[in-house]
Amino acid sequence: MRILENFVILLKAQRGLEESDSYEKLLNSHGYVVKQVNTLVFEFHDLSELKEKLESSKKYSGLLLSSPRCVEAVYFALNKNKLESSWHGKHNYAVGEATHLVALKKLGINCRGKESGNAKNLSSIVAKENIGTDKPFLFPHGNLKTDTLKIELSKSNISIEGVLVYDTLSNPNIEEEFADVTEKFTLFPEYIIFFSPSGVRSSVEILRKSPGCLNKMKCIAIGPVTETSMKEENFNIYGVAASPNPEEVLNIIKR
Known part of the structure; x- marks a missing residue:
């Protein structure tokens, strides 16, 4: 298992037809490689x-x-x-x-x-x-x-x-998506951003299959409710964005 610097994974709901991701766009513009794993589908x-x-x-x-x-x-x-x-x-x-x-x-x-x-x-x-x-x-x-x-x-x-x-619905293919973006669980992000409690619940067991990755990644919560879910699962929380704001997430990453 290896941690790749400046690599970010977003754990969030499936995008719609015309949705671009403001987090991905902003982080890309500052030199970060960003990939998304869908926690929820519609x-x-x-x-x-x-x-x-x-x-x-x-x-x-x-x-x-x-x-x-x-x-x-x-x-x-x-x-x-x-x-x-x-x-x-x-x-x-x-x-x-x-x-x-x-x-x-x-x-x-x-x-x-x-x-x-x-x-x-x-x-x-x-x-x-x-x-x-x-x-x-x-x-x-x-x-x-x-x-x-x-x-x-x-x-x-x-x-x-x-x-x-x-x-x-919970994404039934979330483990396969994780495997895809992490090169079969060998290459993990420096930062992983959780957008909801459902994202925490649906991914925690998958991440625990790779011993030590949760301790090495910098885990960021979007909002206090997500933070609470992460604490319940004993995540090491690197930062909390008080609101769903890409600039606030960037500030946490760059501090």
Whole structure:
């Protein structure tokens, strides 16, 4: 087993159709070799129900898109076509810049709320801009969604109509992906970045098959919840990024 300097592995969820990785882009620009192992994958389903709802735009105030995966579900439900023009004049919302950009490119809609960053902040924007609306918002979502949007918007008498369109699953091929990026567990990264507790749980036993690698790699957590999971597994934590911010991760690596 050998540790390769300036080699970074990102342990995070599978990328979507149009997602570039801001961490990889920034670290590459500073001379680091970056590879990703998918901890979670996404399985779409029930898109016929979503398609029917999308064809009934008159029933809705607009769309709520909480992640790039939600945008992709709409795109696949429409057989990889853009939304019909009747949706364009509605109040459509996206959580975050990445979701906004995918919706613009794949669906042809310029969503509001890209600066929100999370569901609670988005609900405040939606509530302010839709006082008195009597039509629900269409909300395609995954199996791990929270009730934040529903609860917060109900305080302003705004309803949402959810439809489950994808499941988030542990990557069944994670060990094979690890083997691929580490040259069959012989070449390990100087830095390994964990983005979620699921990433910790799904990889810890794989890493323990290579004695000593966890002690030699510099393990970085994204957020305090991930940090807690790493501590529970007795990881030696090199640093913790308080928020999912590529610049903050770079600062930890370069210190």
